Amino acid sequence: MTDYVAQRQGAALGARLRRLSATIDADAAKVYAAAGIAFEQRWFGLINQLAHNGPMSVSDLAQALGVTHPSISEARQSLEKKGLVTATPDPTDARRRVLSLSPTGVDFAAKLRPMWDAFDDVAEQLDTEAGEVTKALLRLEQALARKSLQARLADRLRETAGMGHDKVAPPHSVGRRGPGE
Template sequence: MKDYVAEMRGAALGARLRRLSAAIDADATRIYAAMGLRFEQRWFGVINQLSLNGPMSVSELAAALGISHASVSETRQSLEKAGLVLSEPDRRDSRRRTLALSRSGEVLVDRLRPLWSAFDEAARRLDAEAGEVTQALARLEQALARQSLHDRIAALIGHRD
């Protein structure tokens, strides 16, 4: 059977990235489960930032991770439910929430650090084997920062907002 996504090359860029992301996340989930750890890969960015930097606001986390405020808020809710982070109103601005690792979160991070080191090394080796694909992804991000996909398509079809 033909692989449509592979055949379409650049035209299926989004599908290719989603497929790779799903494969990486699935493997990470399998490793966490094999180690007897209840940890969701989507939690990594927030948990890692809090372990490195201490308490941070949702806005600060979103900026540090380059993701939306809504995405961080959704992760926050999941992490609070799991008992891994604590959330409280910011002292300077009650509309903002400040997140911090709970004691359970700190214990989990201590258990995860050696595993995360293995993840880092495996990712470096995979990137090298694949020809430094992270550099190509950085160039892709820069190209999109210069002109969004929306703007590129709108220019091709002669559409103006």
């Protein structure tokens, strides 16, 4: 059977990125499990930022990691349940929450630091072996920052409609299907 995602190349960009992310996350989970450590990969950025920077607001964490506020809030809840993170009201704005590593979280991060350093080393080696793919990903991020996928699709759909095709997906349906799916 042929690999549809590989066969579609750039047209399957979203599927390829999700597949790579799933592969990396699954391998990381195996490493943690083999070490007997209960750890969810989605926690890494939050714990690492707090370990390096000290207390941070949910908004500041979301901005630093380039993820959504709800994503940070969801990870925060599971980390609070594990006793690794504490959340307190921001003294300057009671609507905001400031997150900190608990004493258990500080110990946990210190215990994982050698493993995380090894992850960094292996990721850098893999990036080099793959031809510095992170530089290509940066260019992709910059291209999307210049013009979003949604805007590009809207333009393309308008072009297609202008070529005499009457059945063009309405703008509100953009985003229901990702590239290459």
